[in-house]
Every structure is written in C-alpha cells, then in structure tokens.
Amino acid sequence: MTEDRNGDLTEDKVHESWTGKLDAYLDGELDSSEMQELDGHLRECSGCTAEALRRLQWKRAVHSAGQCYTSDPALREQIQKSISPARPAWWHWRPAFAATAAVLLLFAAARIVQLEIVQSKARVVQNNQAQNNLDQRSGIVGELADLHVATLASANPVDVVSSDRHNVKPWFAGKIPFNFDLPELQGSQFELIGGRVTYMEQSPGAQLLFRVRKHQISVFIFQTRALPVNFARAGELDARSFHLESWQRGGLQYFVIGDVAPEDLRALGDLLEK
Amino acid sequence: MSSFEQLAMPLFGRLYNFAHWLTQNREEAEDLVQETYAKALRGFSSFEPGTNFKGWMFRILRNTFLNSRTGLRAATVQLDLSDHAPALPAERQTPETILIDRGSEQIIQGAIAELAVPYREVLLLCEVEEMSYQEIATALAIPIGTVMSRLSRARRALRDAVQQKLHGNTP
Numbered sequence: 001m002t003e004d005r006n007g008d009l010t011e012d013k014v015h016e017s018w019t020g021k022l023d024a025y026l027d028g029e030l031d032s033s034e035m036q037e038l039d040g041h042l043r044e045c046s047g048c049t050a051e052a053l054r055r056l057q058w059k060r061a062v063h064s065a066g067q068c069y070t071s072d073p074a075l076r077e078q079i080q081k082s083i084s085p086a087r088p089a090w091w092h093w094r095p096a097f098a099a100t101a102a103v104l105l106l107f108a109a110a111r112i113v114q115l116e117i118v119q120s121k122a123r124v125v126q127n128n129q130a131q132n133n134l135d136q137r138s139g140i141v142g143e144l145a146d147l148h149v150a151t152l153a154s155a156n157p158v159d160v161v162s163s164d165r166h167n168v169k170p171w172f173a174g175k176i177p178f179n180f181d182l183p184e185l186q187g188s189q190f191e192l193i194g195g196r197v198t199y200m201e202q203s204p205g206a207q208l209l210f211r212v213r214k215h216q217i218s219v220f221i222f223q224t225r226a227l228p229v230n231f232a233r234a235g236e237l238d239a240r241s242f243h244l245e246s247w248q249r250g251g252l253q254y255f256v257i258g259d260v261a262p263e264d265l266r267a268l269g270d271l272l273e274k
Numbered sequence: 275m276s277s278f279e280q281l282a283m284p285l286f287g288r289l290y291n292f293a294h295w296l297t298q299n300r301e302e303a304e305d306l307v308q309e310t311y312a313k314a315l316r317g318f319s320s321f322e323p324g325t326n327f328k329g330w331m332f333r334i335l336r337n338t339f340l341n342s343r344t345g346l347r348a349a350t351v352q353l354d355l356s357d358h359a360p361a362l363p364a365e366r367q368t369p370e371t372i373l374i375d376r377g378s379e380q381i382i383q384g385a386i387a388e389l390a391v392p393y394r395e396v397l398l399l400c401e402v403e404e405m406s407y408q409e410i411a412t413a414l415a416i417p418i419g420t421v422m423s424r425l426s427r428a429r430r431a432l433r434d435a436v437q438q439k440l441h442g443n444t445p
Contacts, residue, residue, distance in 0.1 A: 023429065024422075027400065029407050059401055062432070065382035066402035069294035075304050076286050079311050083279050 018048050022055055136229040140200065145242050147198055148218040148257050151209060157216075158194030158209050168195045168208065176204045180221050180252060183271040189213070190268050201228055210268060217258035217268060224253045231255075245269045278318045281327050282311060288328075288403060289335055295398055296339045296348075298387060306342065310335040329405070332413040336395065348391035378436075385435035393428035400425055 018041050024030050025038050042049045151157040160171040165182035173179075175197050185192055193209040193216065203226030208219040224230075231246045231253055245256040245265040254272060256265045289310060294303040314334050321330055339345040386394060399410045407425075411418040 023426065027407070058429075058433070061378070061382055062386070062397070062401040063404075065379040066295070066386060066398055067291060068379075068383055069291045069303070070287065071290040071304065071307070075290075075307070076283075079286065079308060080279070080283060082308075083282065083311055083315050085277070085279075 015045070015048060018045070019051055022048070022052050026052065026055055026059060133229050137231070140227065140229065140231075141244060143200065144218075144220055144244065144255050144257050147207065147220070148242065151196075151207065151218060152216055157196070158207075159196040161194040163192045163194075165192060168192060171195065172197070172206050176206055178221075178223055178252060180206060181272075182208070183274055185210075185271065188267075188271060189264075190217075190271065201226060203227075212258075212260055212264055212268070215258055215260045215264075217256060217260060217265065219268070219272065220255040220257070222253050222255075224248055224251050227253055247273065249273065278315055282314060282331060285328060285331055289331060292332065292395075292398060292403070293335060293339070295386070295394060296336070296391065297342075297344050299344070302342070302344060306335065306339055309338050313338060326409055326412060328403075329409045329412045332399065332403070332405075333415065336414060345391075378440075381436055381439045382432070385432050385439060388435055389428060389431055393424055393431060396421055396424045397428040397432065 018038060021030060021034065021038060025035065030038065042052060160168050162168050162171075165184070169180070169182050172195065182192070189212050191211045193211055195206060195208045198205050198207040198220065200220070200222050203222060205220055205222035205226070208221070210217045210219065231248065242257050242259055243262045243265055245262070245268075247254050247269065254269070256269050256272070258265060286307070290303060290307050293306040293310070294300065297303045297306055310331065314331055317334070321327065340348075386397065389397065395414065396410060399405045399413060400407075405413065407418050407421045410421045410425075414421070416424075
C-alpha cells in the first residue's frame with residue numbers, strides 16, 4: 001500500500017479500496033456500517049459512482065442472459081406426476097365427481113322442494129275440498145232440518161194426504177223426475193201421513209211424512225246427481241235437535257230426519273231400503 | 275407443513291435452467307432435473323423445515339451433476355487460480371463492457387458457457403438465482419470465502435471473454 005509523506009493513502013489507493021468492495025456492495029453482502037460508509041463515499045465520488053453503475057448494468061445483463069433455458073412442459077407434468085402422492089384413479093376425476101354430485105344434490109333438493117310444494121298445495125286443496133264438503137253437508141242437513149220444521153209448522157204439511165202407499169206414490173208421477181218405492185207399513189210402528197214435492201239445490205224431490213207414536217218423521221228423496229255433495233257414507237247425522245239417517249240406492253239419495261231416537265230412524269230406513 | 279410437491283414444483287424452471295447451464299445439453303438437463311426431484315423426494319424426510327429449501331434442492335442437483343459423466347469431466351478441469359488466493363484487485367471496466375445491452379445477450383451467454391463449471395455455477399447462483407453468498411456456500415458445499423473468490427474470478431473472466439468477443443466482432 002503506497003502512502004504519501006503524511007502517511008495517508010494516495011487517491012488511487014483510496015479508490016481501489018472502495019471499488020474492491022463494489023461487487024459485494026451491489027450483491028448486498030456488506031454489513032450495514034460498511035454499506036453506509038460506501039454510500040457516503042459514492043455521494044462524493046463521481047468516479048466510483050460511475051463504476052458502480054457500470055457494474056450494476058453488468059449484473060443486470062448477466063442476470064437477463066442467464067435465464068435463457070426453458071423446459072418442455074411435458075417434463076414438468078411428468079415430474080409433477082411422479083412426485084404427487086399416490087392417489088386412486090378416481091382422485092383425478094374428483095372435481096367432476098364433486099360437480100356431478102352438487103348438480104344431483106341440487107336437482108334432488110329442487111325436486112324435494114317441488115314435491116313438497118305440490119303436496120302442500122294438494123293438501124291445501126284437499127283440506128279446502130274437505131272443508132267445502134263439510135260446509136255443503138252442513139248446509140244440506142240444515143236445509144233438510146228447516147224443511148222438516150217448516151212441514152211440522154204448516155197447517156197443510158203434505159199435498160197428498162194418505163196413509164196408503166198406493167195413493168201417495170202415484171201422486172208423484174210427473175211431478176218429480178224419478179220413481180221410488182214405498183214399503184208396506186202394516187204391522188210396523190210407522191204410519192204414512194202423506195207427501196209433497198220439495199226442492200233442494202233447485203232440484204225437485206219427494207218429501208214423505210211418517211208418524212211414529214206422537215212424532216213425525218220426514219223422508220226426503222232426491223236424485224244423487226242433483227246434490228252438490230256425496231252423502232253415500234253419511235250415515236247418522238245430527239242437525240240441531242234432530243237426528244238424521246241417509247243412504248243411497250239406485251241413484252237416489254234418501255234422508256230420514258226427525259226428533260225420534262236414532263233407532264227409530266234406522267228402523268224406518270230399513271223398511272224403506274227393503 | 276407444506277408438502278414436497280408444494281415446495282419443489284415452484285423451483286422447477288430455475289432448476290432446469292441451472293441444469294442446462296451445467297450440462298450444456300437439453301437431454302442431459304432433463305435427466306438431471308428428473309433425477310434431482312427423485313432424490314429430493316426420497317430424502318425429503320431428512321430436510322429440516324424452516325431451513326433453505328431452495329439451497330437444498332440446488333445442492334442435490336449440483337451433486338447429482340458432479341456424479342454424472344459430464345459432471346465428472348467438468349470436475350477434472352484444473353482451475354488456473356487457487357480458490358484460496360486473495361481476490362484480484364478490481365479493475366475499472368473498459369468502455370466496451372458498458373455497451374452490453376439486450377442485443378449482446380448471446381455474447382454474454384457464450385462467455386458464460388465457456389467458463390469452467392466451478393466459476394459458471396457460482397456466477398449463475400449469484401447473478402441469476404440471486405442467492406446470498408451463504409446460500410451459495412450451502413448449495414455448493416464450499417466455504418463462503420471460496421464463494422467470494424470464485425465469484426470475483428468468474429466476473430473477471432466473463433468480462434474478459436466478453437471484451438474479447440466484442441473486439442473480435444469489431445471490424
């Protein structure tokens with residue numbers, strides 16, 4: 001190392017000591033104190049700064065030139081496959097499986113929801129229908145009770161007054177659009193009083209009045225198709241303080257209504273059904 | 275903990291580039307990379323999590339290369355300068371070197387390819403892979419001082435080779 005007469009390093013030697021550290025400086029390998037020292041020198045020394053810039057350009061050029069080889073993508077794929085953990089064949093199809101399963105689940109869920117909606121609607125319709133039927137039945141039973149009460153209150157409860165079935169039955173011919181049979185009541189507790197034409201839901205029917213002990217019983221006969229609701233299984237019904245029996249036969253709907261015991265109604269019904 | 279695949283595959287491009295620089299041959303480079311991955315996978319259980327995985331992978335590749343025919347040939351090349359000799363004093367670069375630009379890439383690439391493997395590998399790991407001196411020392415299994423001296427000589431040799439090529443190309 002050359003020194004001048006004062007023992008200081010010559011200018012060339014100073015530059016040499018700094019430029020010797022430039023590569024490590026640009027590689028980021030100097031410690032922080034050396035880095036600061038060299039930074040300070042570079043701010044004052046244009047020669048060293050120019051040299052640092054040249055070396056930086058050189059580094060960039062080598063960096064760029066050194067990245068020139070690219071592999072065949074097939075090699076990458078082959079290596080990737082070889083180092084992937086061993087998995088069953090279906091594993092590679094799992095996205096497809098997952099997608100299919102998701103679609104199927106969605107379909108299933110949609111179908112369940114759809115069925116539930118349809119069933120729910122059907123239940124609502126059924127409920128509404130049942131309610132309607134009930135309402136209509138109640139309406140008809142109530143109307144029958146009104147007709148029976150009106151008959152009992154009337155000064156002329158029947159239009160044909162006869163206890164003979166052979167008089168009463170022919171009287172209805174041409175007045176109502178159907179025929180019916182009247183039973184022989186001789187020997188029974190029931191007595192025929194007579195009959196009249198009546199209407200239900202704008203359709204004509206027969207009302208027959210019977211007596212049992214001191215009670216009067218009305219028998220209504222209509223065409224089944226004339227009624228808005230089916231009374232096929234109506235059986236025993238109650239309307240206010242009256243009991244009611246009903247059945248169907250030969251396209252006709254029979255109702256027996258009165259304030260007697262249900263057994264009496266059934267007994268009269270049995271006679272009429274024979 | 276990351277799987278081997280997750281750690282190793284992002285390094286694929288870099289490892290291939292380095293392998294090609296070492297072997298100077300596409301097929302050999304492909305074989306070298308394949309063997310490197312196979313060895314690394316087998317030895318992954320010995321890798322210490324948290325340490326430098328990139329340096330570990332480059333070290334496996336470089337050792338594998340040194341055991342290959344091309345690598346053995348390269349290892350027998352006598353370096354004209356001792357690794358332990360002090361670094362040569364830096365020289366001011368000539369005006370030609372600052373003319374290096376993208377158009378001169380092929381000249382630089384030719385000059386890198388001509389460097390002896392010990393210089394080429396240390397230069398590439400520093401300039402291309404931007405590894406620290408310590409990482410290079412780990413990858414090449416050499417002392418850090420040797421890294422510094424080889425790097426200094428590699429840079430000098432590269433500059434000289436490029437200058438020579440530029441002068442040779444000048445009419």
